Amino acid sequence: MSILVVGSVFFDSLETPHGKAERALGGAATYFSVAASFFAPVRMVATVGEDFPQAEIDFLTKRGIDLSGLEHRKGRTGFWKGRYHEDMNQRDTLALDLGVFSDFEPKLSPEHSKSPYVFLANIDPQLQESVLDQLGAPGVVGCDTMNHWITGSRDQLERLLKRVGILVINDEEARLLSGERNIVRAARKLLQMGPERVLIKRGEYGVIQFSPDSVFAVPAFPLEEVFDPTGAGDTFAGGFMGEIARSGGLSESSLRRAIVYGSVMASFVVEDFGLGRLRALTQDEIDRRYRQFVSLTDIDGA
Amino acid sequence: MSILVVGSVFFDSLETPHGKAERALGGAATYFSVAASFFAPVRMVATVGEDFPQAEIDFLTKRGIDLSGLEHRKGRTGFWKGRYHEDMNQRDTLALDLGVFSDFEPKLSPEHSKSPYVFLANIDPQLQESVLDQLGAPGVVGCDTMNHWITGSRDQLERLLKRVGILVINDEEARLLSGERNIVRAARKLLQMGPERVLIKRGEYGVIQFSPDSVFAVPAFPLEEVFDPTGAGDTFAGGFMGEIARSGGLSESSLRRAIVYGSVMASFVVEDFGLGRLRALTQDEIDRRYRQFVSLTDIDGA
Numbered sequence: 012m013s014i015l016v017v018g019s020v021f022f023d024s025l026e027t028p029h030g031k032a033e034r035a036l037g038g039a040a041t042y043f044s045v046a047a048s049f050f051a052p053v054r055m056v057a058t059v060g061e062d063f064p065q066a067e068i069d070f071l072t073k074r075g076i077d078l079s080g081l082e083h084r085k086g087r088t089g090f091w092k093g094r095y096h097e098d099m100n101q102r103d104t105l106a107l108d109l110g111v112f113s114d115f116e117p118k119l120s121p122e123h124s125k126s127p128y129v130f131l132a133n134i135d136p137q138l139q140e141s142v143l144d145q146l147g148a149p150g151v152v153g154c155d156t157m158n159h160w161i162t163g164s165r166d167q168l169e170r171l172l173k174r175v176g177i178l179v180i181n182d183e184e185a186r187l188l189s190g191e192r193n194i195v196r197a198a199r200k201l202l203q204m205g206p207e208r209v210l211i212k213r214g215e216y217g218v219i220q221f222s223p224d225s226v227f228a229v230p231a232f233p234l235e236e237v238f239d240p241t242g243a244g245d246t247f248a249g250g251f252m253g254e255i256a257r258s259g260g261l262s263e264s265s266l267r268r269a270i271v272y273g274s275v276m277a278s279f280v281v282e283d284f285g286l287g288r289l290r291a292l293t294q295d296e297i298d299r300r301y302r303q304f305v306s307l308t309d310i311d312g313a
Numbered sequence: 314m315s316i317l318v319v320g321s322v323f324f325d326s327l328e329t330p331h332g333k334a335e336r337a338l339g340g341a342a343t344y345f346s347v348a349a350s351f352f353a354p355v356r357m358v359a360t361v362g363e364d365f366p367q368a369e370i371d372f373l374t375k376r377g378i379d380l381s382g383l384e385h386r387k388g389r390t391g392f393w394k395g396r397y398h399e400d401m402n403q404r405d406t407l408a409l410d411l412g413v414f415s416d417f418e419p420k421l422s423p424e425h426s427k428s429p430y431v432f433l434a435n436i437d438p439q440l441q442e443s444v445l446d447q448l449g450a451p452g453v454v455g456c457d458t459m460n461h462w463i464t465g466s467r468d469q470l471e472r473l474l475k476r477v478g479i480l481v482i483n484d485e486e487a488r489l490l491s492g493e494r495n496i497v498r499a500a501r502k503l504l505q506m507g508p509e510r511v512l513i514k515r516g517e518y519g520v521i522q523f524s525p526d527s528v529f530a531v532p533a534f535p536l537e538e539v540f541d542p543t544g545a546g547d548t549f550a551g552g553f554m555g556e557i558a559r560s561g562g563l564s565e566s567s568l569r570r571a572i573v574y575g576s577v578m579a580s581f582v583v584e585d586f587g588l589g590r591l592r593a594l595t596q597d598e599i600d601r602r603y604r605q606f607v608s609l610t611d612i613d614g615a
Contacts, residue, residue, distance in 0.1 A: 192400075195536060196537050199537075216515070216519075217532070219535065227609060228532035229532075229612070230519070230521070230531075230532065233497045234495075235497045262614070263614050267611075268612060268613075271612055306527075307528055308529075308610050310531070310606070310610060
């Protein structure tokens with residue numbers, strides 16, 4: 012079953028303690044789509060400028076991503092330049108040019124509006140809601156958000172959350188949105204705001220999932236080098252939603268496996284700059300790391 | 314099989330965002346012993362002053378802890394006063410009086426020197442080594458340490474580590490001792506220093522175990538309230554070593570189960586001030602939380 016994602020496509024100039032990359036393909040919708048494409052057909056709704064290279068169109072198309080919802084507009088593709096600290100949980104924005112993304116208005120084709128699986132990547136909650144308004148009756152809607160919208164557009168965000176099944180955010184955002192420092196209490200409050208499940212991303216410490224009657228925690232895959240954490244959260248969401256769309260299952264065990272697949276994809280993407288590692292990734296490597304995750308977390312032995 | 318622990322017995326005056334406790338029984342050897350006593354007979358080697366109350370002797374004895382190695386000396390029992398910040402990973406020491414602990418010299422009885430399971434809690438590595446010198450041929454030796462010894466007594470500590478099977482430290486200490494920021498690289502370096510296993514405690518994010526050929530990660534139990542984190546690490550070590558002594562197993566799966574039991578005990582101790590929660594704890598509660606841990610981490614479903 013195919014999965015629709017709405018979000019940003021950017022170019023990122025990145026500097027980490029391990030090196031640099033200039034104008035690497037990035038943006039939440041891109042990371043999500045490429046990760047999800049290993050599991051299910053993906054439809055990307057986003058906007059790019061005249062500077063967007065055919066080579067990247069070819070790459071995304073080759074990954075089976077339907078780009079009929081990728082709007083090409085007069086102007087520049089969004090651009091972000093950032094530098095990570097020695098502690099890569101910290102980063103500074105050195106430059107930001109929203110380009111054509113600044114007046115992005117997602118429009119769904121009749122075909123896209125029937126998508127059974129939908130992910131609303133981090134954009135203005137008003138736009139996220141406009142996507143929901145264009146949808147028929149999607150089976151599963153996931154969404155992400157960020158500090159900017161939590162503090163600046165809380166009302167719109169709270170309205171959106173009533174219509175979303177799975178909220179995928181990081182721990183800092185969960186605390187800010189709930190007003191609770193303790194992560195369990197934060198998750199309980201977020202569940203009261205609407206979503207049936209809340210997935211909290213904890214960076215190098217993995218992911219913890221809350222539903223009204225269960226908790227599941229999975230560590231991040233222990234890596235000797237993290238080259239570039241950019242896009243790890245969106246890549247997680249892509250693997251997670253992709254596996255849900257592939258299996259079609261929403262049972263507790265299907266969702267847990269999907270969380271592990273999301274973690275697998277995130278563990279790969281940070282091994283190189285931008286999307287570098289995912290461009291070269293094979294299904295075999297995904298399967299092998301999934302088994303390593305099982306062994307990493309299995310109480311009954313390796 | 315019985316387990317010998319050498320370390321400190323203190324009184325702690327504690328202030329956390331949730332309240333206060335005055336002169337609560339504490340110290341690494343105490344937390345370790347009480348936690349381990351739920352699994353195996355414990356022998357405690359430590360020192361206390363004239364102010365140590367009979368009621369606490371009775372409590373420890375009732376828990377089956379052999380106090381023949383608890384030296385009663387002229388002077389005061391060690392005392393620590395600390396205040397935790399809103400973020401309970403941060404704390405300030407408000408007062409410290411080592412009392413009789415300042416010239417503690419562990420002496421093992423002939424009976425104790427034959428102990429098959431030994432834990433060297435956080436004391437001067439020179440004293441930790443003097444305990445090893447007094448031992449016959451222990452089956453399993455675990456040890457802890459802290460920043461103070463890593464920076465101030467590195468040579469002695471490195472000598473000790475060559476003789477220790479299981480190193481149990483927190484992530485900050487692992488980074489300091491190894492000189493590596495990345496936790497996987499840190500663990501690899503620590504394994505090269507002698508221990509066959511390195512267990513790294515990550516507070517609210519759980520524990521990760523490294524051996525030369527395996528990695529195991531378990532999250533901390535998600536709690537809605539952490540009242541007092543004091544002694545959580547020592548309580549973890551007590552549950553972990555206690556379960557090893559109980560099962561007698563050193564297979565990968567035995568050690569993993571022991572890590573979960575350690576995590577179970579740590580998850581209880583932080584629910585109340587000092588040892589309060591462990592004083593009231595039942596075997597039934599331990600078993601129930603162990604099953605909750607299995608469900609929390611089981612990829613194949615709840």
